[in-house]
Amino acid sequence: MTNTTRMTGQIYQPVPLPRPQGPLTRMIVKVLPPLVVAALLLFLYAWIRSNLEQHRLFLMPSAFELWDNAFSKSDVWAELGSRSAVTISIALSGLAISIPLGMLTGLVMYRYYILERGLLPNIVALQAIPMLAIIPLIQTALGFGFLPKVLIVAKMTYFAIPMTFLLGLKSVDRGALDLFKLQNASWRTTLWKCALPSAAPALFAGLRISASMAVVGAIVSELFFLAGKGGLGQMIINSKIDFKYEQMYAALIASTVLSVSVYLFFSWLGNYLFSEWHESGGKQG
Amino acid sequence: MEHHPATLSAQDTSNRKADGGANQAIALAFDRVGMQFPDGTLALEDVTLHIKQGEFVSVVGPSGCGKSTLLKIASGLIPQTSGTVTVDRNNLGYTFQDATLLPWRKVLGNVELLMELRGYSPEERRRIAQEQIDLVGLSGFENHYPKRLSGGMKMRASLARSLALNPSVFMFDEPFGALDEITRERLNDELIDLYVRKGFTGLFITHSIPEAVYMSSKVIVMSRRPGRILKVYDIPFDFPRSPELRYDAAFSALCGEISVSLRQAIEG
Numbered sequence: 001m002t003n004t005t006r007m008t009g010q011i012y013q014p015v016p017l018p019r020p021q022g023p024l025t026r027m028i029v030k031v032l033p034p035l036v037v038a039a040l041l042l043f044l045y046a047w048i049r050s051n052l053e054q055h056r057l058f059l060m061p062s063a064f065e066l067w068d069n070a071f072s073k074s075d076v077w078a079e080l081g082s083r084s085a086v087t088i089s090i091a092l093s094g095l096a097i098s099i100p101l102g103m104l105t106g107l108v109m110y111r112y113y114i115l116e117r118g119l120l121p122n123i124v125a126l127q128a129i130p131m132l133a134i135i136p137l138i139q140t141a142l143g144f145g146f147l148p149k150v151l152i153v154a155k156m157t158y159f160a161i162p163m164t165f166l167l168g169l170k171s172v173d174r175g176a177l178d179l180f181k182l183q184n185a186s187w188r189t190t191l192w193k194c195a196l197p198s199a200a201p202a203l204f205a206g207l208r209i210s211a212s213m214a215v216v217g218a219i220v221s222e223l224f225f226l227a228g229k230g231g232l233g234q235m236i237i238n239s240k241i242d243f244k245y246e247q248m249y250a251a252l253i254a255s256t257v258l259s260v261s262v263y264l265f266f267s268w269l270g271n272y273l274f275s276e277w278h279e280s281g282g283k284q285g
Numbered sequence: 286m287e288h289h290p291a292t293l294s295a296q297d298t299s300n301r302k303a304d305g306g307a308n309q310a311i312a313l314a315f316d317r318v319g320m321q322f323p324d325g326t327l328a329l330e331d332v333t334l335h336i337k338q339g340e341f342v343s344v345v346g347p348s349g350c351g352k353s354t355l356l357k358i359a360s361g362l363i364p365q366t367s368g369t370v371t372v373d374r375n376n377l378g379y380t381f382q383d384a385t386l387l388p389w390r391k392v393l394g395n396v397e398l399l400m401e402l403r404g405y406s407p408e409e410r411r412r413i414a415q416e417q418i419d420l421v422g423l424s425g426f427e428n429h430y431p432k433r434l435s436g437g438m439k440m441r442a443s444l445a446r447s448l449a450l451n452p453s454v455f456m457f458d459e460p461f462g463a464l465d466e467i468t469r470e471r472l473n474d475e476l477i478d479l480y481v482r483k484g485f486t487g488l489f490i491t492h493s494i495p496e497a498v499y500m501s502s503k504v505i506v507m508s509r510r511p512g513r514i515l516k517v518y519d520i521p522f523d524f525p526r527s528p529e530l531r532y533d534a535a536f537s538a539l540c541g542e543i544s545v546s547l548r549q550a551i552e553g
Binding site: 180194198 | 402403
């Protein structure tokens with residue numbers, strides 16, 4: 001008897017749970033949770049630090065040490081600035097290679113089934129090669145300049161692009177394609193006016209993944225190339241050698257900011273282009 | 286009167302009368318058409334059907350009997366494996382089961398699409414599209430994206446897109462199947478209205494017998510797979526048709542008769 005009452009008294013909860021209403025609540029719900037989680041992570045950091053032995057404390061600098069030894073110094077800021085410029089130029093150059101190349105491979109795989117069969121397994125295999133393991137080879141072959149680093153970024157950011165683009169192209173509505181076919185539209189017209197716009201949101205999902213990998217790739221590549229004036233990756237290694245752990249943390253923070261910025265830019269661009277018409281977009285009804 | 290400057294025969298087309306097939310010219314002819322898919326499935330067998338200019342013919346049949354295949358063959362989307370189809374494909378209208386609007390184009394852009402593919406000038410496109418949008422009752426929604434339209438409105442936009450080319454033969458592949466009954470009946474009336482005004486030849490696939498009888502001058506009952514034509518019913522009611530026809534005794538009797546033969550078709 002009590003069981004029945006409880007059953008009928010239960011309120012149905014949809015999945016996912018509905019978002020709270022009202023502009024102020026919405027704002028708070030948007031901004032507060034990430035800040036709370038970030039604060040918790042900082043607490044975790046502080047808690048671990050408080051349990052660290054005295055001689056290992058340098059591994060986790062406090063906020064004061066960070067400020068005193070890194071962020072209060074103009075020469076550190078200048079170094080962060082110039083090295084960020086190097087890192088970002090490597091990352092963006094890598095994307096400038098991987099994005100067009102990835103789109104081109106996605107496109108030819110869509111157009112010619114035989115090329116899909118030929119390329120796709122090899123693209124997966126290429127992705128499976130551990131990056132760090134082939135960096136020495138790249139160094140031997142191409143030296144220590146700008147180009148090998150760019151190629152490393154290009155290789156790391158390539159994979160997601162043909163994969164998502166091909167998926168998008170293959171998901172084009174059959175009816176829409178028939179519509180073009182009925183008008184005897186050429187392959188090129190069908191591509192421009194139907195397949196490409198239809199695949200664009202999927203492609204942008206891939207671009208966002210690649211973008212977030214690009215800065216990481218640039219920094220990883222620099223860890224192995226210490227000659228000359230390098231980027232943030234080199235600064236991380238140099239700070240370690242010079243025992244300037246605060247500056248290492250500063251470089252880490254700068255690289256995180258860079259990485260997130262590139263990601264946010266592509267997210268914003270995708271949202272700007274698609275939110276009005278795509279089902280995933282914000283403006284409903 | 287709808288005038289269409291892009292077609293040389295604008296005067297003819299606008300004067301085409303929906304006269305239930307009194308005009309003797311054949312607009313669409315299937316002669317002993319058969320279709321076997323590469324996997325061996327025999328979808329259509331020996332289909333012979335002549336549709337006169339200005340007729341509105343509906344096809345009903347068990348699901349999977351090849352109704353849609355018939356339409357795809359007629360439109361040239363897939364080639365038949367035997368027999369011949371005679372139709373002028375240069376002036377063909379086609380609506381799909383879904384509205385198939387391009388989601389990144391607004392209503393106006395979607396209605397302009399086919400004219401764009403045919404190479405109409407931008408001014409002409411804009412003007413004709415606006416006319417069709419007004420005609421299907423979507424005025425004021427020109428700048429809406431499809432995702433903001435209801436199912437019925439999407440279908441109206443889809444009709445407007447086809448109408449823009451002023452088709453002489455118009456094919457419908459269960460266009461209203463996904464809509465609710467009220468919207469469906471309204472769109473039936475609107476489509477009859479368009480048919481009477483524009484006088485195209487119609488080939489309409491549907492699951493609904495009342496819809497078929499209400500819309501058509503002729504109803505074809507197809508057998509289960511492989512699809513053959515079992516029976517042809519002439520629908521005697523005059524165009525334009527009024528919604529009251531749906532409650533008419535003769536209308537119900539005819540629906541019943543077709544329903545019985547469709548059941549026989551399903552049971553073989």
